[in-house]
Amino acid sequence: MADPTKPRASFAPWDRRELPGSFSVEETARRVGNYKWAETKLFEVLGGWIATVPELDIKLRLGTHCYKHAWHAELWHKRLPELREMNPARLTVPANDALVRFVDAMTEPEDASLTIEKLVGVYRVYIPHFISAYTYHLNNTSEITDMPTIRSLKFILQDEFEDWRDGEMLIQSLLETPDHVDRAAAHQAKLEKLMLEAGGIAGHGSIGINTQAPQGALS
Amino acid sequence: MALTVTPDTYNFVAFDTAYTARIAERMATQLGLDDIDILLAINENSSLTRIDVTVTDALITIAPHSGALEDTRRPRQQSELNTTITIARGMLRARDRLRGGFADAPADAELTLPQAAAWDTYIMGRIAHMDIVLNKQAWVYNFRNRHGFSDAVDAVFEKLWNCESTTWAELSSLSANTVSVTA
Amino acid sequence: MKKFMPVEELARDERFNQITQADRMADGRNALIGEAEKSRKSNRLTPARPDASEAARALMHGIFVGEIQALEGAGRTCWDFTTGEEAPFELKLDMARQAWDEARHVEISLKLSDWMGSEIGQYAENTVLFQAACSNDPVLRLAGVNRALEGLAIDVFTTMKEFGEIAGDPYLEFCEDWMLADEVTHVKMGSDWLRKITENDPERRKKALEFQGIVDKMFSYGGSRSDSEESSFAIARRFRELAGFTEDENDHIADLGMQALNERKAQLREKQAAVTN
Numbered sequence: 184m185a186d187p188t189k190p191r192a193s194f195a196p197w198d199r200r201e202l203p204g205s206f207s208v209e210e211t212a213r214r215v216g217n218y219k220w221a222e223t224k225l226f227e228v229l230g231g232w233i234a235t236v237p238e239l240d241i242k243l244r245l246g247t248h249c250y251k252h253a254w255h256a257e258l259w260h261k262r263l264p265e266l267r268e269m270n271p272a273r274l275t276v277p278a279n280d281a282l283v284r285f286v287d288a289m290t291e292p293e294d295a296s297l298t299i300e301k302l303v304g305v306y307r308v309y310i311p312h313f314i315s316a317y318t319y320h321l322n323n324t325s326e327i328t329d330m331p332t333i334r335s336l337k338f339i340l341q342d343e344f345e346d347w348r349d350g351e352m353l354i355q356s357l358l359e360t361p362d363h364v365d366r367a368a369a370h371q372a373k374l375e376k377l378m379l380e381a382g383g384i385a386g387h388g389s390i391g392i393n394t395q396a397p398q399g400a401l402s
Numbered sequence: 403m404a405l406t407v408t409p410d411t412y413n414f415v416a417f418d419t420a421y422t423a424r425i426a427e428r429m430a431t432q433l434g435l436d437d438i439d440i441l442l443a444i445n446e447n448s449s450l451t452r453i454d455v456t457v458t459d460a461l462i463t464i465a466p467h468s469g470a471l472e473d474t475r476r477p478r479q480q481s482e483l484n485t486t487i488t489i490a491r492g493m494l495r496a497r498d499r500l501r502g503g504f505a506d507a508p509a510d511a512e513l514t515l516p517q518a519a520a521w522d523t524y525i526m527g528r529i530a531h532m533d534i535v536l537n538k539q540a541w542v543y544n545f546r547n548r549h550g551f552s553d554a555v556d557a558v559f560e561k562l563w564n565c566e567s568t569t570w571a572e573l574s575s576l577s578a579n580t581v582s583v584t585a
Numbered sequence: 586m587k588k589f590m591p592v593e594e595l596a597r598d599e600r601f602n603q604i605t606q607a608d609r610m611a612d613g614r615n616a617l618i619g620e621a622e623k624s625r626k627s628n629r630l631t632p633a634r635p636d637a638s639e640a641a642r643a644l645m646h647g648i649f650v651g652e653i654q655a656l657e658g659a660g661r662t663c664w665d666f667t668t669g670e671e672a673p674f675e676l677k678l679d680m681a682r683q684a685w686d687e688a689r690h691v692e693i694s695l696k697l698s699d700w701m702g703s704e705i706g707q708y709a710e711n712t713v714l715f716q717a718a719c720s721n722d723p724v725l726r727l728a729g730v731n732r733a734l735e736g737l738a739i740d741v742f743t744t745m746k747e748f749g750e751i752a753g754d755p756y757l758e759f760c761e762d763w764m765l766a767d768e769v770t771h772v773k774m775g776s777d778w779l780r781k782i783t784e785n786d787p788e789r790r791k792k793a794l795e796f797q798g799i800v801d802k803m804f805s806y807g808g809s810r811s812d813s814e815e816s817s818f819a820i821a822r823r824f825r826e827l828a829g830f831t832e833d834e835n836d837h838i839a840d841l842g843m844q845a846l847n848e849r850k851a852q853l854r855e856k857q858a859a860v861t862n
Contacts, residue, residue: 226681231664234657237596246656246688253681293586295596413860414613449614474708475602540702544638547752
């Protein structure tokens with residue numbers, strides 16, 4: 184029988200969590216607000232596109248993914264007041280104007296013939312940037328003080344990886360000719376350039392390094 | 403012998419009498435019914451899929467409701483496939499009664515739902531074996547609805563579907579036994 | 586991508602053939618009057634009907650395309666209205682959740698259609714659900730989609746669940762029961778949001794309920810749904826109450842159904858008389 188009076192170490196030998204983290208409460212709230220804005224834009228457009236894609240399997244996938252990203256937005260919405268932001272709408276903003284331009288360009292395709300462009304925008308550009316921004320956040324925040332954010336990030340990342348894989352497979356299934364490959368690549372390049380300008384989901388520094396493009400690089 | 407299709411013109415559906423007659427003539431020949439008068443009286447007032455069949459020594463009357471000949475994708479338009487299947491169903495039922503060991507079967511209106519489903523399975527199986535495209539699963543489902551949902555019921559379905567020749571006595575007894583085992 | 590999509594632009598592959606409610610109502614054939622009326626004691630969709638399997642298959646296809654339109658409607662609500670200004674964030678979260686639920690319902694309907702022996706696009710798709718339900722006002726859309734359309738789904742699923750129970754079909758009964766649980770949730774969402782958004786705006790609430798009445802009557806499909814045995818399916822009062830409909834509201838829907846049935850019968854008599862004369 185264990186001795187109830189015997190002192191034990193406060194942190195078990197296998198618990199190697201560290202106290203320091205890269206983000207203050209304010210910086211965390213700023214990032215979380217950016218995440219919520221970006222996830223909201225994503226679930227909105229996925230919902231809107233459902234009626235515009237003729238491929239039945241893709242229509243259904245978009246419906247499923249629409250909810251997952253809405254749930255991510257909800258998790259961030261609920262996290263904001265815990266980070267001293269009692270008016271979540273105040274921080275629910277895009278990281279910068281360039282990200283707004285990216286979202287506008289990503290959500291532009293509408294015609295039933297543009298499913299490749301729709302999926303490329305989400306699954307080859309936007310979601311990979313979520314994965315990188317979330318991974319950077321997960322690996323750099325305090326493993327003790329910011330555990331609630333870490334828990335949400337882990338749930339969300341699991342969804343993002345699964346959705347990315349679903350989307351990539353759907354894209355591959357649609358690419359039937361070299362022309363389709365060119366279309367996908369051209370749209371990806373166009374959007375990736377806009378994202379370069381934006382610097383990522385949480386702006387420049389989304390993955391810890393300053394991705395600010397040199398002036399004129401995009402012209 | 404004569405084959406008559408009525409009506410000549412339609413008010414509620416876009417069906418073609420000459421086209422229907424050509425399909426019916428071909429089917430009558432294929433089923434060996436070109437030696438008896440046949441009246442194909444289409445009930446265009448009803449959108450149901452029912453087919454009423456009456457038989458005398460001199461005349462086969464097949465009265466399908468218009469839904470049985472319709473293209474379900476394009477309401478009120480005629481479907482060649484459904485017209486073919488419906489005519490084949492009606493003619494096979496008539497031939498069974500006249501020459502196929504079903505002389506003692508009750509009139510269509512007197513058949514129980516399981517009996518009708520068993521007979522339909524026997525008929526549709528023969529149509530499928532004529533290489534006419536049809537959805538077998540739809541007839542599995544119909545048979546299960548009337549006899550029960552089990553592997554044993556499915557085995558009876560397969561037996562009837564692949565049966566080349568049977569009689570009313572055998573078929574009705576098989577249906578009754580299947581229902582009683584399921585119940 | 587633009588806001589507010591017209592029904593004609595709903596994207597479908599070549600298997601689908603879409604028709605409007607006007608196309609459907611132009612059909613002068615019937616199972617309601619004359620000989621058909623005399624030959625049948627009831628038009629209820631039960632296994633006792635001689636054409637039960639075919640009728641159930643056709644209804645299942647109707648459910649399948651209805652679920653696609655419900656999915657599209659819920660998805661469009663996420664897109665068509667500006668978050669915070671035109672529709673609360675939480676309302677949109679509910680609509681996204683509903684989109685996922687409807688996507689599952691389409692999947693379930695596809696599996697059940699296979700089970701029952703029908704194919705995608707085997708029957709014409711009536712686009713009335715999307716057309717009628719997707720108003721440009723979010724409150725009216727809630728009334729149209731979540732209360733009228735999803736309310737109709739409760740009635741239809743209850744009919745199909747009972748059909749499965751009576752026929753002993755284990756899949757049908759099981760699946761319809763699950764879908765029914767979701768639909769009750771969706772109607773409740775609509776009822777709750779309608780109350781909340783129009784709390785201080787009785788005029789808007791009145792307008793929304795009037796719109797729901799119009800859509801409810803349309804969704805009675807010329808009398809397919811009412812308390813009369815002449816209708817294919819009944820008003821599922823118990824499940825509707827769970828979803829937040831009051832007894833008065835259910836009575837009102839039943840009255841609308843009877844009106845639609847009688848109007849349809851009169852219309853059919855007129856069409857048939859025109860031909861006879």
